[in-house]
Amino acid sequence: MEAFQLLSRGGARFNKQRFKSDVQIFNKAAPPKDVKGKGVLTQLPPELDFFKYAKASSGKRKAEDKEGGVHAEGKHEKVERKRRKIEDESADSDDNHIGTEEEAPTMQKHRVTAKGSDVPKPIASFEDLRERYNVPPRLLSNLSENSYKHPTGIQAHGIPILLEHRDLAAISPTGTGKTLAYLTPIISALGSPISSMKNDGGRGVRAVILAPTRELAHQIHNECLKLAAGRKWRTVLFSKATASTLSDKNVRDKVDIIISTPLRLVVSIQEGNLELNNVQHLVLDEADRMLDPEFLSQVQEVIAACTHPNIQKAVFSATLPAGSEKLAMGVLRNPIRIIVGLKDTPLPLIAQTLTYVADDASKLPSLLTYLSQPYNPPLLIFTSTQPRTTSLAEELIMNGISNVDCLHAGMTKKQRDDAVSRMRRGESWVMVTTEVMARGMDFKGIREVINYDFPTSVQSYVHRIGRTGRAGREGKAVTYFTDEDGPFLKAIANVLLQSGSSVPEWILKLPKPSKMKRRQMGKVKRANTVNAARKIGRNDAIKKRDMIAGSKRRKEKELRETDKNNGVGEGDRSDK
Ligand SMILES: Nc1ncnc2c1ncn2[C@@H]1O[C@H](COP(=O)(O)OP(=O)(O)OP(=O)(O)O)[C@@H](O)[C@H]1O
Secondary structure, three states: OOHHHHHOOOOOOOOOOOHHHHHHHEEEEEEEEOEEOOOOOOOOOOOOOOOOOOHHHHHHHHHHHHHHHOOOOOHHHHHHHHHHHHHHHHHOOOOOOOOOOHHHHHHHHHHHEEOOOOOOOOOOHHHHHHHOOOOOOHHHHHHHHOOOOOOOOOHHHHHHHHOOOOEEEEEOOOOOOOHHHHHHHHHHHHOOOOOHHHOOOOOOOOOOEEOOHHHHHHHHHHHHHHHHOOOOOEEOOOOOOHHOOOOOOOOOOOOOOEEOOOOOOOOOOOOOOOOOOOOOEEEEEEEHHHHOOOOOOOHHHHHHHOOOOOOOEEEEEOOOOOHHHHHHHHHOOOOOOEEEEEOOOOOOEEEEEEEOOHHHHHHHHHHHHHHHHHOOOOEEEEEEOOOHHHHHHHHHOOOOOEEEEEEEOOHHHHHHHHHHHHOOOOOOOEEEEEEHHHOOOOOOOEEEEEEEEOOOHHHHHHHHOOOOOOOOOOOEEEEOOOOOHHHHHHHHHHHHHOOOOOHHHHHHOOOOOOOHHOOOOOOOOOOOOOOOOHHHHHHHHHHHHHHHHHHHHHHHHHHHHHHHHHOOOOHHHHHH
């Protein structure tokens, strides 16, 4: 079988004329060479290797090296040079950059870069929190009861920073426990529920967490409830219903923590139904998304409403492109920036592949072929639009795939909640969705992500595939690309390379997309239905239905007119 047929899993056509030079590379007698990123964590001690960096970067890769499917020496060095360059950029030459000899080994163990003045030492265990910061025993036991035994990298570094009431920009790969990294210090710092305080703690909500989607806000709220168990904390997931309850000032003065999407909060602030002047902790989760143009003005309005002089602000994300970082740094006061791993780079736990599918019409047959073989449910499939999500889910069901579900922002709240619940209960094996599920959602068991439609940016790619390979588990991510996606392929291929996945040589030879071009990524015009043939059938069916309905209406009209002419009343008609 030809290499390109193999690559496209048999469901694709390939324009051999257009990619003549690439075809030649594949048709050589020797097997195609892969290029791999070099593992840089081989020195990580196993006891600290919570997220199995060392396994992915040394063991697995060494085995592959032995099999001989690896890089040419020159490429290898090039990748390493690129990686070092990115690390240098992360740890730039600012005077505040910490890297003292005393701290360096710990930093290296966790692959963490910290920048800022007087960076607190990381904790080695959650027990350290009791000794160093007098964190309430109840909170520590809640951590332990939920099987959070050892802090992850971002928790080890981030929690002390927040407990010392410093502003923080935290960048850590998907699924590495950022939620706990901000919830633990917030609950600790609040001390006691406001309802149990004699002076009401200054009155009014003291912590606000903003997230871009309702689903994510809901998930954060659930995590918060776990840590808050055993005390009468009032943590509110802000919604239309809760906003209405909180319009009573006596009720909202007794709230400790609000978790919300920005717009909901802004509406209540504007209506005079919510004050944030007592907020001392403000967290932007998925910060780069929160600071992008869609949310920026709402987030700025929330920040402006948080007028407490002693407010602590923190931003968290797995990705923080330069533009968002600049905005974030403008909002934070004397911040510390922590980067775990490499910026915009997934964990090596996720095995990533790029699959050529020629054109949009070839994707469905490719996917069906794939799903006809044994696969590992549950899997998550990303499309670019709501109609395509619905259409693909329908196609999969009609083709006999079991337990297919779909979720997008056009569905009602109840439909969305139900879909998330089915996923959590393990009832959905295949979930088709849009970008709405790309960020933050933590379904522990997701084994595989398929990018049916190409992602719209490197960040979108990193977050989408980050729904798998969470909390130390391994995952798999497959990205379909068509001829139209070709110009953007190199940008995604670089992410694969950076995180240690294989990339065929011919992709690496593609030109790097310009900045202008990158903005067009994933914005390819695609049909609303994923199966054009079905569309024809459906259009015919709709026409037929309309014709039948039309002729029925005409017949009824004729009947009414005859009755009228004959002087028959509506109730007298026997054929009614
Ligand atoms: N210390 C810990 N020990 C064990 N499991 C943990 C620990 N911290 C977090 N987890 C688990 O890791 C998973 C991922 O955590 P979380 O959702 O906070 O990741 P994240 O870094 O915010 O990811 P994303 O960038 O996708 O939002 C969750 O299932 C969580 O319960």
